[in-house]
Amino acid sequence: MKALEKAAAAAFVLLASYSRAEKPAKEFEEKLVFPGAIQETVHKLKLGEKPKPSEPVSADPEVAFARDFHPAYRRLATGRIDKILDQRLAENGPGRARARYDWPVEVKSIGHTIASYQHYNNDGKPYFHGGLDIRADAGSPVKASAGGTILFLNNYSSHPLMWSVGIKDADGFIWEYGHIDGRSIPDELFRAFKSLRSIPAGTFLGNVCRWTVDSFGEPFHHIHLNVVAADNIRMNPFLFLKPLDDGSAPEIMEMALLKKNERLQGYEVSGDYSIMAHVRDRVLHNKFYVPPNETTFSIDGGPPQLVWHFDTVPDRTYIHDFFVPGQACGDYECRRPIINLGFKRGKRASRFPRTPGKHRLTLTVKDDALNAATKTFFWTVLPEAGANP
Numbered sequence: 001m002k003a004l005e006k007a008a009a010a011a012f013v014l015l016a017s018y019s020r021a022e023k024p025a026k027e028f029e030e031k032l033v034f035p036g037a038i039q040e041t042v043h044k045l046k047l048g049e050k051p052k053p054s055e056p057v058s059a060d061p062e063v064a065f066a067r068d069f070h071p072a073y074r075r076l077a078t079g080r081i082d083k084i085l086d087q088r089l090a091e092n093g094p095g096r097a098r099a100r101y102d103w104p105v106e107v108k109s110i111g112h113t114i115a116s117y118q119h120y121n122n123d124g125k126p127y128f129h130g131g132l133d134i135r136a137d138a139g140s141p142v143k144a145s146a147g148g149t150i151l152f153l154n155n156y157s158s159h160p161l162m163w164s165v166g167i168k169d170a171d172g173f174i175w176e177y178g179h180i181d182g183r184s185i186p187d188e189l190f191r192a193f194k195s196l197r198s199i200p201a202g203t204f205l206g207n208v209c210r211w212t213v214d215s216f217g218e219p220f221h222h223i224h225l226n227v228v229a230a231d232n233i234r235m236n237p238f239l240f241l242k243p244l245d246d247g248s249a250p251e252i253m254e255m256a257l258l259k260k261n262e263r264l265q266g267y268e269v270s271g272d273y274s275i276m277a278h279v280r281d282r283v284l285h286n287k288f289y290v291p292p293n294e295t296t297f298s299i300d301g302g303p304p305q306l307v308w309h310f311d312t313v314p315d316r317t318y319i320h321d322f323f324v325p326g327q328a329c330g331d332y333e334c335r336r337p338i339i340n341l342g343f344k345r346g347k348r349a350s351r352f353p354r355t356p357g358k359h360r361l362t363l364t365v366k367d368d369a370l371n372a373a374t375k376t377f378f379w380t381v382l383p384e385a386g387a388n389p
Contacts, residue, residue, distance in 0.1 A: 073151045073152045073166060073174070074174060074228050074232045075232070076151060076168060076174070077168065077172060077173060077174045077228045077229055077230050077231075077232065078172030078230050079169075079171050079172035079173035079174075079228075079229040079230055079235075080172070080229065080230060081229050081230075081233060081235065081311070081312065083171070084229075084235070084239055084240075085239075085311060100240060100241070100242070101145040101146055101201070101240050101241050101242065102143075102145055102201070102202070102241075102242060103134065103145065103241055103242065104134070104142050104143055104144065104145045104177060104205075104223060104225060105134055105136035105140055105141070105142055105143075105208060105223050106136055106137070106140060107134055107135070107136065107244065107284065108135040108136055108137070108284070108285075109135045109283060109284035109285035109288060110132060110133065110134060110135065110244075110283035110284060110285070110288065110290065111133035111134070111135045111215070111220060111222050111285075111288050112129045112131075112132065112133035112288075112290060113129065113132060113236075113238075113283075113290045113291070113293070113310070113368075114128065114129055114130050114131055114132065114234060114235075114236050114237070114310055114312075114313050115128065115129070115290060115291040115292075115293065115310045115313065115337075116128070116129035116133075116290050116291065116330055116337075117129075117291070117319070117323045117328050117329070117330035117337055118330050118331075119328075119329065119330050119331060120331050120332075121331075126319050126320065126323070126325075126330070127316050127319055128313040128314070128316060128319060130226060130234045130313055131176070131178075131224050131225050131226035131227075131234065131237065132224070132225045132237045132238070133220075133222045133223075133224055134222055134223045134224075134225055135220065135221065135222045135285075135288075136208045136221060136222060136223060137208065137221060138207075138208055138209065138210040138211070138219070138221040139181070139207050139208060139210070140207060140208050141204055141206075141207060141208075142177055142180055142204070142205045142206055142207065142208060142223055143201075143202050143203060143204055143205060144165075144167055144175070144177075144199060144200075144201055144202060144203045144205055145175060145201065145225075145240070145241065146167065146169035146170075146173075146175055146201055146240075147167070147169065147170070147198060147199055147200040147201040147202075147203070148167045148168045148169040148170060148175075148198060148199070149167065149168050149196060149197075149198050149199075150165065150166065150167055150189065150192055150193040150199065151166045151167065151168050151174060152164070152165070152166040152193075153165050153166070153185070153189060153190060153193045155182060160182065160209070161179055161209050161211065161212070162178070162179070163178075163179070163180045163181065163182035163185065163206070163209070164176055164177060164178045164179075164180065165177045165180060165185070165189070165205045165206070167199070172229075172230065173227050173228065173229055173235065173240075174226075174227070174228040175225070175226070175227055176224075176225065176226040176227075176228065177205055177223055177224075177225060178223065178224035178225070178226070179208065179209050179211070179222060179223055179224050180205060180206040180207065180208070180209060180223070181206055181207045181208065181209040181210070182206070182209075184206040184207040185205065185206040186204060186206070189203070189204075189205060189206075208221050208222070208223055209221070213332055214332070215287075215288070215332040215333070216287040216288070216332075216333065218287070220332070225237050227239075227240055229312075233312050234312060234313050235311065235312060236293070236310055236311050236312065236368070238293070238368040239311060243368075243369060244283065244284060244369065245284075246283050246284060246367065246368075246369040246371065247369070247371065248281070248282050248283070248367075248371065249281075249367070249371035249372060249373050250279060250280065250281040250292040250365045250366065250367050250371065250372070250373045251279070251280050251281070251373060252277060252278075252279050252363060252365060252373050252374075252375040253278035253279065253280065254277070254278050255275055255276065255277045255278075255341075255361070255363065255375070255377040256275070256276050257269045257273055257274075257275060257276075257379055258273060258274040258275060258276040258324065258340065258342075259271075259272070259273045259274070261320075261324055261325055261326065261327075261340075263276065263327065267378065267379040267380060268379065268380045268381075268382055269379060269380075269381060269382065270354075270381060270382040270383065270384050270385070271354070271384055272350055272354075273350070273352060274340055274341065274342035274350065274351075274352060275340075275341045275342065275352060275361060275377065275379075276324050276327065276338055276339065276340055276341065277295075277338070277339055277341055277363060278336065278337070278338045279291065279292050279295065279337060279338075279339060279363075279365050280292070280335070280336075280337050281293075281365075281367045281371075283367070283368075287335075288335065289335040289336075289337065290335075290337070291310075291337040291339065292365035292366060292367055293309065293310050293366055293367050293368045294306075294308070294309045294310070294365065294366040295307040295308060295339065295341070295363070295364075295365050296363075296364050296365075297341055297361050297362060297363045297364065298361070298362050299351075299352070299353065299359060299360070299361050300353070300359055300360055301360070304364070305351065307339065307341055307343055307344075308322065308343065308345075314345050315345075318343070318345060321340065321343050321345075322339055322340060322343045323337065323338060323339055323340070324338045324339065324340050341361075341363070353381060354381060354384070355381060356381050356382060356383045357380065357381060358378065358379075358380050359378070359379055359380070359381060360376060360377070360378050361376065361377045361378075361379075362374060362375075362376050362377075363375050363376070363377065
């Protein structure tokens with residue numbers, strides 16, 4: 001694996017060096033063949049020079065030292081989820097975050113978590129956020145939480161807000177810091193990237209860029225932090241960072257019966273159905289609502305059933321199995337995490353009783369700081385039409 005990592009990283013550096021020296025601001029296709037079975041095509045590399053501090057940042061892809069976002073580097077992640085979760089259990093007890101790394105910026109609040117529902121411009125492509133949006137002052141310094149080797153340093157969409165730095169730490173996890181002001185990235189970081197030299201924790205990566213869109217009437221300058229494990233699995237960064245002083249418990253706003261993703265009026269149902277819950281949490285803020293980290297429930301006093309624990313995110317294809325389409329929202333002006341308590345990855349069978357009579361569901365939600373809330377919901381299942389009395 002070390003040979004693979006070195007060969008792949010060297011290939012990226014070779015392309016970057018070649019482009020800067022001989023083919024600035026050109027597009028071409030290059031195939032990288034890694035040792036073993038891993039092959040990846042890096043396509044349409046937009047090549048040019050890093051923007052100078054005196055230059056305005058431009059959306060023109062020819063201004064920046066830019067590469068179209070391409071996940072080839074994520075194949076170099078080797079960090080194991082089970083190792084992190086085992087350490088969490090051993091060091092801090094079930095469910096508690098590992099107090100290990102410093103935050104990369106001075107935190108104002110958390111704008112989004114990996115669980116956040118994202119659906120902008122009604123484009124039909126909702127998704128789990130997959131990382132932390134850490135709100136900070138524009139122009140404030142961003143520092144590496146964990147040291148390691150810089151695997152990528154690029155503008156992944158040719159947009160001036162999309163400069164990112166990716167660092168693989170000693171445990172094999174890749175830390176991706178997004179929305180850094182490209183003009184502020186130090187030359188020393190480019191040299192470390194080119195030479196495959198490791199950098200220590202606390203290294204200055206650049207400054208938080210000035211985000212151009214406000215949210216709920218407030219600036220949304222932030223760093224987007226991903227932590228990527230082996231097999232391109234997005235981990236919850238809260239597992240790796242020192243706990244925040246978050247004493248605010250999640251809220252259970254309401255629950256309701258659900259049938260074919262349509263909310264039912266009243267508390268009676270028959271046939272196949274589910275139950276939806278409007279649940280939300282806040283981290284150091286009073287407006288930026290996010291989903292709870294963990295959702296469990298029990299029915300009629302039975303054992304607890306896990307809906308999901310956001311150590312990782314479900315595959316994107318499950319977005320409207322977990323969140324209720326048409327009910328949930330997630331953009332700059334709407335935060336309404338409404339989840340389907342019947343969600344179970346890979347299985348479509350109903351979790352809820354069809355036995356006629358009254359039933360009781362006790363819902364518990366927890367955040368990453370282990371603050372919790374509980375609420376009970378009652379409903380009645382009616383006999384299905386044609387059923388024997």
